[in-house]
Amino acid sequence: MQESTIEFICPVKTNAGVKALDHIPIELKALDAKRPIVITDQHTSNKGLSKYIVKAFKDSGMPFGLYEGVPKTADVKTIRNLSQKFLYKGFDSIIAMGAGAAMDVAKGLNIAVSGKPDDLNLLAGVNKISHRLLPFVAIPTAWGNGFEITRYAFVENKSFTSHFLMPDLVVIDPVLFKAPETQLMASTAMIALTHSLEACIHPNGNEFINAYAHAAIQHIKACLPKALQKPKDKRANMGIGNAAAMAGCAFSNVSPGLVHRLGKAAGSMFNIPSGQCMGIILPYGLEYQITKNESFAEKLFQAVADFDDLAKTSKSTFKQKVLDHIKQFQSEMASLKKNAIPKTLKETDISQNSLPAIAQKAIDNGLSLDKNECIKILTAAYDGKILA
Amino acid sequence: MHIPEYFEFCCRVKTLAGHNALERIPEALTQLNATTPLILTDKGVAGAGLIDIVNQAIQDKVSIGSIEDNIPPDSDLKVVNQLAGVYREKNCDAIIAVGGGSVLDTAKGVNIVVSEDADDLIQFCGAGAIKRPLKPLIAIPTTSGTGSEVTLVAVIADHEKNRKMLFTSYFLLPNVAVLDSRMTLTLPPFLTSSTGMDALTHAIEAYTCLAKNPLSDTHAIAAIELLSNNLLNVVKKPDDKDGRLALAKGANLAGIAFSNSMVGMVHTLGHSIGSVCHVPHGTCMSILLPYGLEYNLHKNADYTAEVLYPLVGPEVYANTPQNQRAEKVITHVRQMNQDLYDATGGRHARCFKEVLNRDGEQMVNPDNFAQIAQTALGDGSIFYNPEELDFDDCMMVLAASWEGTPLDRNKIKKG
Numbered sequence: 070m071q072e073s074t075i076e077f078i079c080p081v082k083t084n085a086g087v088k089a090l091d092h093i094p095i096e097l098k099a100l101d102a103k104r105p106i107v108i109t110d111q112h113t114s115n116k117g118l119s120k121y122i123v124k125a126f127k128d129s130g131m132p133f134g135l136y137e138g139v140p141k142t143a144d145v146k147t148i149r150n151l152s153q154k155f156l157y158k159g160f161d162s163i164i165a166m167g168a169g170a171a172m173d174v175a176k177g178l179n180i181a182v183s184g185k186p187d188d189l190n191l192l193a194g195v196n197k198i199s200h201r202l203l204p205f206v207a208i209p210t211a212w213g214n215g216f217e218i219t220r221y222a223f224v225e226n227k228s229f230t231s232h233f234l235m236p237d238l239v240v241i242d243p244v245l246f247k248a249p250e251t252q253l254m255a256s257t258a259m260i261a262l263t264h265s266l267e268a269c270i271h272p273n274g275n276e277f278i279n280a281y282a283h284a285a286i287q288h289i290k291a292c293l294p295k296a297l298q299k300p301k302d303k304r305a306n307m308g309i310g311n312a313a314a315m316a317g318c319a320f321s322n323v324s325p326g327l328v329h330r331l332g333k334a335a336g337s338m339f340n341i342p343s344g345q346c347m348g349i350i351l352p353y354g355l356e357y358q359i360t361k362n363e364s365f366a367e368k369l370f371q372a373v374a375d376f377d378d379l380a381k382t383s384k385s386t387f388k389q390k391v392l393d394h395i396k397q398f399q400s401e402m403a404s405l406k407k408n409a410i411p412k413t414l415k416e417t418d419i420s421q422n423s424l425p426a427i428a429q430k431a432i433d434n435g436l437s438l439d440k441n442e443c444i445k446i447l448t449a450a451y452d453g454k455i456l457a
Numbered sequence: 458m459h460i461p462e463y464f465e466f467c468c469r470v471k472t473l474a475g476h477n478a479l480e481r482i483p484e485a486l487t488q489l490n491a492t493t494p495l496i497l498t499d500k501g502v503a504g505a506g507l508i509d510i511v512n513q514a515i516q517d518k519v520s521i522g523s524i525e526d527n528i529p530p531d532s533d534l535k536v537v538n539q540l541a542g543v544y545r546e547k548n549c550d551a552i553i554a555v556g557g558g559s560v561l562d563t564a565k566g567v568n569i570v571v572s573e574d575a576d577d578l579i580q581f582c583g584a585g586a587i588k589r590p591l592k593p594l595i596a597i598p599t600t601s602g603t604g605s606e607v608t609l610v611a612v613i614a615d616h617e618k619n620r621k622m623l624f625t626s627y628f629l630l631p632n633v634a635v636l637d638s639r640m641t642l643t644l645p646p647f648l649t650s651s652t653g654m655d656a657l658t659h660a661i662e663a664y665t666c667l668a669k670n671p672l673s674d675t676h677a678i679a680a681i682e683l684l685s686n687n688l689l690n691v692v693k694k695p696d697d698k699d700g701r702l703a704l705a706k707g708a709n710l711a712g713i714a715f716s717n718s719m720v721g722m723v724h725t726l727g728h729s730i731g732s733v734c735h736v737p738h739g740t741c742m743s744i745l746l747p748y749g750l751e752y753n754l755h756k757n758a759d760y761t762a763e764v765l766y767p768l769v770g771p772e773v774y775a776n777t778p779q780n781q782r783a784e785k786v787i788t789h790v791r792q793m794n795q796d797l798y799d800a801t802g803g804r805h806a807r808c809f810k811e812v813l814n815r816d817g818e819q820m821v822n823p824d825n826f827a828q829i830a831q832t833a834l835g836d837g838s839i840f841y842n843p844e845e846l847d848f849d850d851c852m853m854v855l856a857a858s859w860e861g862t863p864l865d866r867n868k869i870k871k872g
Contacts, residue, residue: 074475079468082627083672086463099627101588200490201590276683276706277472280675280713287458287671308460315672376766380775 077277079318081218082238085311089242090121093164093206094129096238100204102162104132106155108175109166110139113210116248122166122208134160143173143224148189152181162204165236166245168213176222176234179205189224198231207236209310210245212253214343215260218317232321239314243307249300251408256344258293258309261285261316262398263347267326268319269372270358270365278322279372285315286372289398297401327438328354331447334431339418348402349414352395353449356456357442359388366391413453421451459760464670467627468713470596470607474636474706476698479511482553482595483518485633489593491551493520495544497564498555499528502599505643511555511597522549532562534578534615534622541570551593554631555640557652558603558738561596565611565629568594578613578622587626596631599640600652601704603738604659604712606634636705638698646692647804649704650797651739653688654805656708657681657790658723658742663714665753665760666721667841673718676710682767683707689793692800721842723749726854729832734821736812743797744808747790748854749842750783751864755871756843758783765789808861826855845872 084092097105107122114137126133136154139147154160155178165175181189183202192198209217216222218239222229265282268274292308299305325333331354332347359365366387371379373394382390402410411417419427428443436443449456473481486494498508503526512521523543528536544552544567554564569581572591581587596606611624641649660680663673684707691700726749727741750761762782766774768789777785797805806812809821830851833839839846850870857864 074473074478074481076471076473078471082465082467082469084463084465086461089463099585099588199488275474276679276710280672280679280710283675284671287675288460291458291460304460311460311671376763376774380766380771 075273075275075277077275077322078232079281079321080232080235080237081314081318083241083311083314084238085241085307087243089240090125090208090244093125093240094131096206097131097162097204100162100237102204104160105162105164105204105206106134106136106151106158106160107164107166108136108139108151108171108178110141110168110171111137113137113167113171116210118166118210118245121242121244122164133164134158139167139171139174141170143170143177143222145177145189145225147174148177148181148224149186151178152186155182162206164206164208166208166210168209168211168217172207172213172217173222173224175205175207176229177224179203179234180229192231193227193229195230198229198233200233202233205236206238206240208240208242208245209313212250212257213313215257215264215313215317215320218314220321235321241307241310241314243303246303246306246310247301251297251300251405252345252410253342254296254300254306254309255293255348255402255410256342257313258289258296258344259348259351260344261309261312262289262395263326263328263332263344263351264316264320266351266355266369266372267328268316268323269368270362271323271326273323274368278319281315282319283372285312285319288312288315290373293398294401297405325435327358327436327446330431330434330436331427331443334434335414335419335427335447338423338427338430341417341419345410345417346414348399349411349417350446350450352392352399353446353456355395356388356392357446360456414447414451415453419451421448424448424451458671458674459669461670466670466672466717468607468630468717469627470630471633472636472709473633474702474709476638476702478635478637479514479597479639482515482635485595486519486551486593489551489632491593493522493547493549494551494553494595495522495540495547495549496524496553496555497528497540497560497567498524498526499530499560500526502526502556502560507599507640507643508555510639511553522547528556528560528563530559532559532566532611532613534566534613534617537563537566537570537578537613540567544571551595553595553597555597555599557598557600558605561598561603561605562611562613564594564596565624566613568592568629569624581624582622584625587624587628589628591628594631595633595635597635597637597640598705598708600644600648600708601641601701602652602656602708602712604656604708604715606631607709607712608716610716634709636702636709638702638705641701641705642696642698644695646695647801648739649695650688650692650801650805651737651743652708653684653692653704654743654746654794654797655739656704656711657684657688658746659715659720660684660707660711661746661764662720662723662749663711663718664764665750665757665843666719667843668719669760670718673714676717677714678767680707680710680714681764683710685768689796689800692797719841720838721749722752722839722846722854725833725836725839725842725846726829726851728836728838729829730809730821733825733829733832736809736820740806740812743794744806744858745854747787747794748858748864750787750790751866752850752854752869753843754783754787754866755869761786809855809859810861821859823856823859826852826859829855844869
C-alpha cells in the first residue's frame with residue numbers, strides 16, 4: 070500500500086529541435102509577453118550565437134533588449150544593474166541564453182523585478198517565493214552545471230530554491246550546439262545521467278518523475294556515443310541538451326543524491342567540472358546504494374535498459390548490468406583520442422589523501438552519510454575498483 | 458527511441474496522488490493564495506457520496522463558498538454562465554472540480570468566464586485566445602478516465618445556437634490534479650472497464666501515432682503498464698484501493714501522453730460514433746482500439762510491437778518473437794475486451810452491435826455508418842493517423858467493428 074501522497078510538478082514547456090528558436094515570439098505572445106530582455110554571457114556571444122536570437126525576433130517585429138555581459142558567475146551587482154534597466158525600459162519578460170551564470174542571473178533578475186527589490190535577500194532559501202514570476206524562457210547553448218533547467222538559482226553566496234524559478238519554456242535548437250566542446254559536453258551528460266538515475270531511487274521517487282528521468286537517459290544512450298565520436302554532430306549534441314533539461318525537471322522534484330553531492334564537492338575543491346567527477350563516482354555511488362537497498366537494482370535497470378534487455382535479464386544480474394552500462398559510457402569517454410576523459414579519480418588532479426576532505430565538504434553541504442562510508446565510495450572511485 | 462526533428466511537450470499541472478491525497482487540498486489552496494473555493498460536480502458524483510468525502514477532508518481548514526451539483530452529462534453554456542454567477546455571488550476565489558470529463562470541461566469554462574470577466578465565451582474560442590493564468594483550479598477526477606485533468610482543451614456545447622465551442626490553451630490546465638483512491642472506489646465495474654480502456658487507448662495511440670516524442674513516449678509506457686496490470690483485477694475486485702490508485706495514475710499519465718502527441722483513427726471514428734449515436738466515449742475506444750492497431754499495422758508495427766512489453770510484461774514479451782509482437786498486442790487487446798465482457802456480465806461491449814441503451818435497444822445501426830464516416834472525415838485527429846483514411850476505409854472499419862470480426866488485411870489500402 071502506497072503510504073504517503075506522491076507529488077510532482079514541472080512548470081517547464083519543452084520546445085526541442087530544428088528551428089525551435091523561431092517559435093519564441095509566438096510562445097512569448099501566448100504568455101502575454103511583448104517586450105523581452107535577452108540575457109547572455111560573454112562566452113556565448115563570443116561564439117557568435119547572439120545573431121540567432123536576433124534573427125528569431127526579426128521576422129516577428131517584436132522589440133527586445135540584448136545584454137551580453139553576464140560574467141562567469143552570477144553576482145548581485147549585475148542583477149541590480151539589469152533590474153534598473155529592466156524597469157526603466159519596460160521589459161516584461163526574460164530570456165536567458167547560455168548556461169550557468171546567465172541562467173542564475175536571469176532567475177535572480179526575475180525575483181528582483183517581480184516583487185520588491187529587496188526580495189533578492191528576503192526570498193533566499195527554500196520555497197520562500199509564493200507566486201508566479203514574470204515569463205522566463207531558457208535557451209541552453211552550452212554545457213552547464215546541470216542547474217539551468219531546475220528550481221535552483223545561485224547568486225554569490227545565496228541559494229534560492231523554488232519551482233517558481235523554473236523557466237516557463239526551454240528552447241533547445243541544434244543550430245546553437247555547433248562548437249564542439251567534448252569534455253564539457255560529456256560532463257553535462259554525466260550530470261544528467263546522475264540526476265536521472267538518483268531521481269529514480271529517491272525516497273520521494275514516483276512514476277511521474279521517472280517519465281522525465283527515463284526520457285533523459287534514453288537521450289543519453291542515443292546521443293552520447295555519437296556526440297563523442299562526432300563532436301560536430303549538432304543533433305547528437307542537442308540530444309545531450311535535451312537530456313540535461315529533462316534530468317533537471319526530474320531532479321527538481323527530489324533532493325540531491327549521494328553521487329551528486331560527492332561529485333559536486335570534489336569538482337568544486339579541485340576546479341574540475343562537477344559532471345566529470347559525478348561520472349567517475351557514479352557506478353561506485355550507485356553500487357553502494359544498491360547494497361543498502363536491493364530494490365534499487367531493478368529500478369535502475371528499468372531506467373537504463375531497453376525492452377529486449379529487460380525481458381531477458383534475470384533479477385540477480387540487474388545490478389551488474391546497470392554498473393556495466395555506466396562503465397561502458399566511461400570507457401567510451403576514456404578512449405577518445407583527443408580530450409580523453411578520466412575514468413578514475415586517480416587520473417584527475419585529485420590526490421588520495423584529499424578524499425576525506427572531499428567527504429567532509431559533501432557532508433557539510435548536506436550529505437547525510439557517515440564519513441567513512443563516503444571515503445569508501447571515493448576510494449573505490451579513486452582506484453577504479455569495486456567497493457570493498 | 459524516436460527523436461522527432463522538432464517536438465513540444467508541456468504539462469504544468471501539479472499532481473498529488475495517494476490514498477489520502479484530498480487532505481493536501483487546503484495546503485494547495487493556500488499556496489495558490491485562495492481561501493474560498495467553489496466546488497463543482499454532478500448528481501452522480503454527489504449521489505455516490507464522493508462530495509461528502511471531499512468535504513470531510515477539507516472543511517475544517519477551508520471555508521467552502523458553495524457546492525453546486527447541477528452539471529449535465531454534456532457540458533452546457535447556460536450552466537457555465539449560471540455557475541459563474543454563483544462564483545461571483547459567493548465571492549469565491551478558486552474552483553474545485555470533482556467528476557469526469559464534462560464536470561472538468563464545465564469547470565474550465567466557468568474559469569474562463571470568471572477570470573476574464575467574459576460576457577460571451579465565444580471570443581475565447583480556438584487556440585491562443587487565453588493568454589494569462591486563470592483563477593486557481595483544482596481537479597479531482599472520479600473516473601480513470603478521460604485524463605481531462607491534464608488536457609489543455611475544453612468543449613462547451615451551446616445548445617441554443619446548436620454549436621460546440623472548443624477552447625485550447627495551456628492556461629486551461631488545472632493548477633493541481635488530486636488523484637485519491639477514494640474517488641473511484643465505488644465506480645461500477647462496467648464504467649471502470651470502459652474508462653480504463655479509454656485511458657489505455659490514449660496511451661497506445663499516443664505511442665503509435667505520428668506526433669509521438671520522447672517525453673510523451675515515457676508517459677505512455679508508464680500508463681500502459683499501470684492500466685494493463687490493474688484494470689481486470691479492479692473490475693473483478695472493485696474495492697482494491699491500490700489498484701484504483703494505479704488506474705488513476707495510469708489514466709493521468711495517459712492524459713499527459715496524448716495531450717502532447719495527439720491521437721489517431723480510434724479517436725477519429727470514436728468521436729464520430731459518439732456524436733452520431735451517442736455511444737459513451739470509453740465504449741467506442743475499447744471496441745475500436747484493436748481495429749486502429751490492425752489498420753495501421755503495415756505503417757507502425759515497430760511501435761506497436763514495443764507496446765507489448767508494458768502490456769504483458771517481461772516473460773510473455775521475451776517468449777514472443779520480434780516479428781509477432783505487434784500481432785500479439787492486437788490479440789491481447791481483443792482478449793482484454795473479452796475478459797472485461799465476462800467480468801462485467803456482458804456490459805462491457807466487444808463490438809458495436811452489442812452496445813445497448815438503457816432500454817435494451819441497439820445504439821449503433823448499420824444505417825448510421827455513412828453519416829459516421831462523413832463526420833469522421835471532418836475530424837481533426839484524422840491527420841495524425843499513420844495511414845490515410847477515406848470514406849470507404851471508414852465504412853470498412855465500422856462494419857467490422859460492428860460485427861466484431863477482425864479486419865480483412867488485404868482490403869486495407871496502403872497509402
